[in-house]
Amino acid sequence: MTPLYILTKKEYVQMFREFKIIWLPLVFMFLGATQPVVTYYLPSILAALGGNQGITIDPSMTQQDGAQVIAATLGSQFDQLGIMIIVISMMGIIQSDKANGMLDFILTRPVKVGAYIGGKLLSNFSFIAISVMLGYFVSYVYVNFLFNNIPFLEMILAIVFYLIWVLFILCFTFMISTIFNGQGVIALISIVCLLIFKIFSGLHPIIDLLNPAGMSQHAMMVLITGSIDSHLYGNMFITLVWITLTVTFSHYWISEKKYHKN
Amino acid sequence: MKLEIKNVTKKFKSKTAVNNFSMVVEHGQCVGLIGPNGAGKSTLIKIISDILYADKGEVLLDGKKISNMKREIGYLPQYPDFFHWMTAKETLFFMGQLSGISKEKLIDEVPAILTKVGLINEQNEKVQTFSGGMKQRLGIAQTLLHKPSFIVMDEPVSALDPIGRREVLNLIQEIKHDTTILLSTHILGDAEEICERFVIMKQGKKIEDTTINKLITNNQESVVHLEIASSDLKWVELIEKLPYVKNVELIGKRAKVRLDNVQLNKNRLLRDALESNIDIVKFEVGSSDTLEEIFLKMVVSV
Amino acid sequence: MKLHYGLNDFKDIDWLAVLQIAAPFIVVGLILILIALFDLYRHRNERSNVLLWTIVILFFNTIGPILYFTIGRKGEKPNEVRN
Structure with missing residues (x-):
């Protein structure tokens, strides 16, 4: 019974009590289903409503490639609403423990800061990863059903790359939650920064290399082109470095007790 | 278990909360840390329980750094607050x-x-539904759970209503036989009840370290406490001019009369009162100050 | 522009197929609504604006429950007497 195990378990019990364990995966499944269903029905809905009123849609234009649809699930559903939902559901991850004094309390016990952070990240990342994967899987099933099949390997590779970006989202929010004390401020800073990363991805190859959101871009490229971009490994390495930095900084901040409001 | 606090200093921006504070708590002692609000008690307690770091100085438990001895310490914060969604039982299991x-x-x-x-009876109820006193008691349960040899409590009773206060004080009485206790409070009466030794703090400094008996003997000066009917209050002004009367303090109907030689002169004073036909309600020889007054004098004047 | 549609206009759409695809979609939305309402009911004494949240959850499809889960549960009662 190490502290890491106890703290991880506590996080899961809390998610269970707050129903997070049900609603977050459902929301991601919903997001995952949205893109294929809307893309599929939009032309026919427009056609049915527009009738012969002059809005004509070229059938060859509307027939999208399945890979593009699932890439759009990642790029425009998960990377927008998805990021916001992850950030908002995680903004209190450290902040709430600071606010009610539990962080102080837990650290008066023989618990290492590393175990505390580890328990938080391990439980929350595994949970978010499963939610995102479920949503992605739903999207994949819909795409296979409504459009065309996507090669299994590409599908797996893409989600692996994407999860690295998700890990960054979590660690970044974690760091902001460690430093700042207001939930609104934490949510605002995290969402704005993460969306800026996302907007800047795909603009310039050098920026992309340093940008953690590049992992999302790579995930989409794997799906669309079916091949791995040469910059992927560099980007992946640098993203992992960013993740390490945010976690190290949080560790420093907590173990040096900088989180106390003076 | 011996606790040594050596030259601890802690600054918050421009304010010095704890200023070069040193003391030693021997095994089995119960020490009350007393001081007015803002004296730095909470900060000191937090440094002792390793929640804050001292800017200077160190805290040793049995000669070892406190951060390596957490298993031996039980800490009760001023407002113990646990995870609201846990029950009392789960909280204790978790901690x-x-x-x-x-x-x-x-x-x-x-x-x-x-x-x-x-x-x-409340073991399966959520902490959310608990009152302040119940949380405090749960906090104490948590403090005792791992059988620490040293317990630190920050204002364990200050925030409670009279009933909760009584419950918690009794509980501390009970546990003090087994462990070394350091508790802070700004209410002297509470400390008086539980602790033998007091450390008085003011503006981050230690201004007194003493036992209750010493404190009283040092400040003992016999005086006459007088209470008379309000119609006779003029007489009090008269006795102030008597040769053997040093001074008179009058608060309401009560007068505190300091005499040159109490043993000799108290009867003269009484006789004087009888001759003047004074309606005496109370005539008593006792120590000049209550503990409360001694404390007030120290904190305000030093 | 034609504002009134007859039944004929909808015959082009294969409703069964639509239902097959949309059913999971609707079910997920419904489950979210139910959980949100259940949680709100369970904590009805601690939350502020219970009625407002009920309306939001019921009428803003999917977004309503998400909003409730993320920001609607902050209104917990402050702690018991402190002094």
Whole structure:
């Protein structure tokens, strides 16, 4: 019974009590289903409503490639609403423990800061990863059903790359939650920064290399082109470095007790 | 278990909360840390329980750095607040396991300790529904759970209503036989009841370190406490001019009369009163100050 | 522009197929609504604006429950007497 195990378990019990364990995966499944269903029905809905009123849609234009649809699930559903939902559901991850004094309390016990952070990240990342994967899987099933099949390997590779970006989202929010004390401020800073990363991805190859959101871009490229971009490994390495930095900084901040409001 | 606090200093921006504070707590002692609000008690307690770092100085438990001795310390914060969604029992299991106690042992011990603090009937209720006193008692249960040899309590009773205060004070009385205790309070009466030794703090500094008996003997000066009917208050002004009367303090109907030689002169004063036909309600020889007054004098004047 | 549609206009759409695809979609939305309402009911004494949240959850499809889960549960009662 190490502290890491106890703290991880506590996080899961809390998610269970707050129903997070049900609603977050459902929301991601919903997001995952949205893109294929809307893309599929939009032309026919427009056609049915527009009738012969002059809005004509070229059938060859509307027939999208399945890979593009699932890439759009990642790029425009998960990377927008998805990021916001992850950030908002995680903004209190450290902040709430600071606010009610539990962080102080837990650290008066023989618990290492590393175990505390580890328990938080391990439980929350595994949970978010499963939610995102479920949503992605739903999207994949819909795409296979409504459009065309996507090669299994590409599908797996893409989600692996994407999860690295998700890990960054979590660690970044974690760091902001460690430093700042207001939930609104934490949510605002995290969402704005993460969306800026996302907007800047795909603009310039050098920026992309340093940008953690590049992992999302790579995930989409794997799906669309079916091949791995040469910059992927560099980007992946640098993203992992960013993740390490945010976690190290949080560790420093907590173990040096900088989180106390003076 | 011997606690040594050596030259601890802690600054918050421009304010010095604890200023070069040193003291030693011997095994089995119960020490009350007393001071007005803002004297730096809470900061000192937080440094002792390793929640804050001192800017200078160190805290040693049995000669070892406090951060390596967490298993030996039980800490009760001023406002113990636990996870709202946990029940009392779950809270103790959670904190107990973090202290390194095995689950099997906790299954035996948690009900016993909940009985001790009087929460056994609420063991499956969420902490959310608890009152301040119940949380305080749960906090004490948590502090005792891992059988620490040293317990630090920050204002354990200050925030409670009279009933809660009584419950918690009795509980501390009970546990003080087994452990070394350091508790802070700004209410002298509470400390007087539980502790033998006081450390008085003011503006981050230690201004007195003493026992209750010493404190009273040092400040003992016999005086006559007088209470007379309000119609005779003029007489008090008259006695102030008597040769053997040093001075008179008058508060309401009560007068505190300092005499040159109490043993000799108290009867002269009484005779004087009788001759003047004074309606005496009370005539008493006693020590000049209550503990409260001694404390006030120290904190205000030093 | 034609504002009134007859039944004929909808015959082009294969409703069964639509239902097959949309059903999971609707079910997920419904489950979210139910959980949100259940949680709100369970904590009805601690939350502020219970009625407002009920309306939001019921009428803003999917977004309503998400909003409730993420920001609607902050209104917990402050702690018991402190002094």
